[in-house]
Amino acid sequence: MSTPSTTHNAPEAARPMTGAEKKVIFASSLGTVFEWYDFYLYGALASIIGAQFFSQFPKQTADIFALLAFAAGFLVRPFGALLFGRLGDLVGRKYTFLVTILIMGLSTFLVGLLPNYNSIGIAAPIILIAARLLQGLALGGEYGGAATYVAEHAPRRRRGFYTSWIQTTATLGLFLSLLVILFTRTIFGEAKFAEYAWRVPFLVSVALLGISLWIRLQLNESPAFLKMKDEGTGSKKPLSESFGNWANAKIVLLALFGLTMGQGVVWYAGQFYALFFMQSILKVDGYTANLLIAWALLLGTGFFVVFGWLSDKVGRKPIIMAGCLLAALTYFPIFKMITANANPALQAALKNVKVTVVADPASCGNLFNPVGTRVFTSSCDVARDFLARSAVRYSRANGPVGKPATIRIGSVEIPSVDTSSAADPKAAAAEFGKAALAALQVAGYPKSTDPGIVKMANPLDVLRPQVAKLIGLLFVLVLYVTMVYGPIAAALVELFPTRIRYTSMSLPYHIGNGWFGGLLPATAFALVAQTGDIYYGLWYPIIFASITFVIGALFVPETKDRDIYAQD
Numbered sequence: 001m002s003t004p005s006t007t008h009n010a011p012e013a014a015r016p017m018t019g020a021e022k023k024v025i026f027a028s029s030l031g032t033v034f035e036w037y038d039f040y041l042y043g044a045l046a047s048i049i050g051a052q053f054f055s056q057f058p059k060q061t062a063d064i065f066a067l068l069a070f071a072a073g074f075l076v077r078p079f080g081a082l083l084f085g086r087l088g089d090l091v092g093r094k095y096t097f098l099v100t101i102l103i104m105g106l107s108t109f110l111v112g113l114l115p116n117y118n119s120i121g122i123a124a125p126i127i128l129i130a131a132r133l134l135q136g137l138a139l140g141g142e143y144g145g146a147a148t149y150v151a152e153h154a155p156r157r158r159r160g161f162y163t164s165w166i167q168t169t170a171t172l173g174l175f176l177s178l179l180v181i182l183f184t185r186t187i188f189g190e191a192k193f194a195e196y197a198w199r200v201p202f203l204v205s206v207a208l209l210g211i212s213l214w215i216r217l218q219l220n221e222s223p224a225f226l227k228m229k230d231e232g233t234g235s236k237k238p239l240s241e242s243f244g245n246w247a248n249a250k251i252v253l254l255a256l257f258g259l260t261m262g263q264g265v266v267w268y269a270g271q272f273y274a275l276f277f278m279q280s281i282l283k284v285d286g287y288t289a290n291l292l293i294a295w296a297l298l299l300g301t302g303f304f305v306v307f308g309w310l311s312d313k314v315g316r317k318p319i320i321m322a323g324c325l326l327a328a329l330t331y332f333p334i335f336k337m338i339t340a341n342a343n344p345a346l347q348a349a350l351k352n353v354k355v356t357v358v359a360d361p362a363s364c365g366n367l368f369n370p371v372g373t374r375v376f377t378s379s380c381d382v383a384r385d386f387l388a389r390s391a392v393r394y395s396r397a398n399g400p401v402g403k404p405a406t407i408r409i410g411s412v413e414i415p416s417v418d419t420s421s422a423a424d425p426k427a428a429a430a431e432f433g434k435a436a437l438a439a440l441q442v443a444g445y446p447k448s449t450d451p452g453i454v455k456m457a458n459p460l461d462v463l464r465p466q467v468a469k470l471i472g473l474l475f476v477l478v479l480y481v482t483m484v485y486g487p488i489a490a491a492l493v494e495l496f497p498t499r500i501r502y503t504s505m506s507l508p509y510h511i512g513n514g515w516f517g518g519l520l521p522a523t524a525f526a527l528v529a530q531t532g533d534i535y536y537g538l539w540y541p542i543i544f545a546s547i548t549f550v551i552g553a554l555f556v557p558e559t560k561d562r563d564i565y566a567q568d
Contacts (some may be wrong), residue, residue, distance in 0.1 A: 024219060028097075114127055144505055256319040266480050295475075323482075
C-alpha cells in the first residue's frame with residue numbers, strides 16, 4: 001500500500017459541519033440504531049421465543065435452542081461482512097447498506113408474523129433460525145457500510161469526530177429495544193405479552209424500516225467511491241485483493257489482533273459482562289442491575305463522540321491502546337470494588353469462609369455451560385456447579401477414588417450426590433443444595449434477600465452512597481468502552497484503500513466483536529465455574545486486551561493524517 005498523501009482536504013479541517021454532512025451522519029447512524037434495535041429484540045425476548053417456537057422440547061432444551069439461535073446471529077456476522085463488503089466495493093456504499101437494512105427489517109418483521117410451533121410444526125423453528133441468520137448477515141454488512149460512507153464524506157482531520165456518532169448506535173439500539181418492550185408489557189400486561197403481544201416490538205420494526213429507507217434513499221453515493229469509479233481504479237475482485245494479497249491481508253490481521261480483538265472484549269466486558277456479573281454472581285436483582293448499567297451508559301455515551309473528536313487531535317492509536325491497557329490493569333480492582341459495594345456480606349464471606357470440594361479427580365469434568373441450562377450428574381460436578389451458581393469461592397482437594405464428593409465448609413462436611421444414579425435426580429440435587437446452602441449461610445454467606453445487597457427503589461434513586469459508588473464504578477468501565485470504540489471506525493477506514501475498504505475493514509471488525517467479544521460472557525462464567533474464583537473470568541478480557549495493546553502499540557500504524565482518497 002502506498003503512503004497516503006497528507007494534503008487532501010487540508011482547508012476543510014477547521015470548517016464547521018455542513019448541513020449535508022449532518023444529514024449523512026444522521027441517516028447512517030439512525031439506520032444503524034434501527035438495525036441494532038432489531039438485533040437486540042431477539043436476545044431480550046429469547047425465553048418467550050423459546051416457548052413459542054421450540055415448545056416440542058422440555059423447557060430447558062427449548063431455552064438452549066432459543067439462545068443458540070440468538071448466538072447464530074453473532075457467528076454469521078463475519079460472513080455478512082464478506083458478502084456485503086464485496087458488494088459495497090463493487091456497486092457502492094449507499095446501495096449496499098440500503099440492502100442490509102431492508103434484509104434486517106424484513107427478517108425482524110417476519111418473526112413478528114411467524115406462526116409458532118403449535119400452528120405450523122417444525123417449519124416454525126426452521127424459518128425462525130433462517131430469519132436470525134439473515135439478521136446476522138445483514139448486521140455484518142451494515143456497520144462497515146455506515147462507517148465507510150460517513151468517513152468518505154468527512155474532512156480529513158475530522159473523521160474521528162464524524163464516525164464516532166455511529167459508535168453510539170449499538171447502545172442507543174439496545175435502549176430503544178428495551179423501551180419498546182417495557183412499553184408493550186405495560187400496555188398489555190405480562191400474561192398477554194407472553195401469549196401474543198411479544199410480537200408487537202418485532203412488528204414495529206416495519207415502521208422503523210420505512211423511516212430508515214426513506215432517509216437513506218435521499219442520500220448520494222460517497223464522493224470517494226464516485227471518484228474511484230470515474231478514474232476506473234475500482235477492484236474487480238475485492239475478496240481476493242483483500243485477503244489473497246499478503247500486503248493487504250497483513251493489515252487485516254493487524255486490524256483484528258491489534259485493534260478490534262481488544263476493542264471487542266473491552267466493549268462486552270464493560271456492558272454485558274458487568275450486567276451478568278451483578279445479576280448472576282453478586283445476586284443483584286434484575287431491575288436494579290439494569291438501572292445501574294443504564295445510568296452508567298447514560299453518563300458515558302457522550303464520550304464516544306469525545307474520544308472520536310480527541311482522536312482527530314492526538315491520533316486513533318494512543319486512545320484505543322490506552323483503553324485496552326487501562327482495562328487490563330484495572331479490571332480486577334474495579335470488579336472487586338463492585339462486589340464490595342453491591343454485596344458487602346458476600347465480599348466478607350469470600351475473604352473469611354474457606355470452602356473445599358473434596359472429590360475423586362476422575363469424577364470432576366468440564367463445567368462449560370454457555371446458556372446456563374446444562375445439567376450435571378457426577379457428584380463433583382453437581383457440587384462445583386452449585387457453588388459457582390451461588391457465587392462461592394472454593395478450592396479442590398483429592399478425595400478417595402470412587403467415593404462421592406463432599407463440600408467442606410469450615411469444619412462441616414456436606415455430602416454431594418450423583419444424580420445419574422438417584423431415583424429422583426431433581427429431588428436429590430435440590431436436597432443437596434438445600435443442605436449446602438444452609439451450611440454456607442451459617443458460615444457467613446449472605447441470603448439472596450440480604451438487606452445489604454444494593455437495591456434501587458426507582459430509576460431516580462441514585463443519591464444514596466451505595467448506588468452512587470456503583471454507578472461511578474460502572475461508568476469507569478463504560479469510559480473504557482468509549483475509549484476503544486469511539487475512534488475505531490475511523491482507524492479501520494483509514495487502514496485500507498478505497499477500492500477494497502468496505503470488504504477489508506468489515507471482516508476484522510465483526511470477528512473481533514462477534515466472536516471474541518460475543519463469546520466473552522459464556523467463556524468467562526465457565527472459567528469462574530471451573531476454578532471456583534468469581535473473578536477468574538476477567539482473565540478472558542484482560543488477556544485479549546493485553547495482546548491487542550502489545551500488537552497494536554508495536555505494529556499498527558497511526559492513520560489520522562492519511563488521505564483516504566489516495567489510490568495505490
